[in-house]
Amino acid sequence: MRNFEGIEIGDRRLVSRVITEQDVETFAGITGDCSPLHLDEEFAKKTVFKGRIAHGMLIAGLISAALGKFPGVVVYLWQNLSFLKPVRAGDRIEASAEVLEKVSERSELRLKTTCRNQRGEMVVDGEAKVKIMELESSGEGKTAGL
Amino acid sequence: MRNFEGIEIGDRRLVSRVITEQDVETFAGITGDCSPLHLDEEFAKKTVFKGRIAHGMLIAGLISAALGKFPGVVVYLWQNLSFLKPVRAGDRIEASAEVLEKVSERSELRLKTTCRNQRGEMVVDGEAKVKIMELESSGEGKTAGL
Numbered sequence: 001m002r003n004f005e006g007i008e009i010g011d012r013r014l015v016s017r018v019i020t021e022q023d024v025e026t027f028a029g030i031t032g033d034c035s036p037l038h039l040d041e042e043f044a045k046k047t048v049f050k051g052r053i054a055h056g057m058l059i060a061g062l063i064s065a066a067l068g069k070f071p072g073v074v075v076y077l078w079q080n081l082s083f084l085k086p087v088r089a090g091d092r093i094e095a096s097a098e099v100l101e102k103v104s105e106r107s108e109l110r111l112k113t114t115c116r117n118q119r120g121e122m123v124v125d126g127e128a129k130v131k132i133m134e135l136e137s138s139g140e141g142k143t144a145g146l
Numbered sequence: 147m148r149n150f151e152g153i154e155i156g157d158r159r160l161v162s163r164v165i166t167e168q169d170v171e172t173f174a175g176i177t178g179d180c181s182p183l184h185l186d187e188e189f190a191k192k193t194v195f196k197g198r199i200a201h202g203m204l205i206a207g208l209i210s211a212a213l214g215k216f217p218g219v220v221v222y223l224w225q226n227l228s229f230l231k232p233v234r235a236g237d238r239i240e241a242s243a244e245v246l247e248k249v250s251e252r253s254e255l256r257l258k259t260t261c262r263n264q265r266g267e268m269v270v271d272g273e274a275k276v277k278i279m280e281l282e283s284s285g286e287g288k289t290a291g292l
Contacts, residue, residue, distance in 0.1 A: 015178055023176040030169045031207030032161055035214040046281045047219045056222045057203060057210045061177030064203045068181040073193045076202045080226040135192045 149218030
């Protein structure tokens, strides 16, 4: 059976991680997003956030990780993201990707994608679209997502 | 003058970076997105991509960096992303954020956000919405984005 066929509406994949100060600093290093809102506590204290917060796109990376847990080669087509609440170092974030729709003729999934913190508050909300592809030469069981 | 007032429609900020294998591995480490499509060349060769590719969300991080170059405290509200072409280690990506609309009563900007590779091909397309806030206690010239 092709990987796409085995996936059902309502199927869900989760990723849970504690975001650390080092994660935030590392993300700044690999993207060049060195805003003092993320890196400079004294500056960030003077903003509405009253302290350093994590990059929204770092948190969105956990959604990418959850999508990558679906079987097959998961090709990321589209994502929208609403950043609802700040995430701080020490927060445990659970990212969830749940299948809303299957578009069989294109082997595509539309998914609800959310991130919640340890208090159950939704910090990121959105939807994604992915294409589930097979390995071109089969024989391996690994799955992959981009 | 408040930071928001000084920004005009058509204003643009750019970030340019070469994506390295180490960036991809580091992003995998901080998000948990360890799909073999990004990390395992032998596996990735068997996919439609014919080799390892970078995480889409890593590339989207450059958009976040470009947004953070606008003046004031740049609060990320919303982003949509279409992942159009794969990015590989060694590609130079230019992320651009250009103001399409100003919503003065809420100090919000709507922006066109794109990433192009060294061949000028658009690899990520989308739009973002940000809010431009002031520091609550003034006196510093730094800018910030999330």
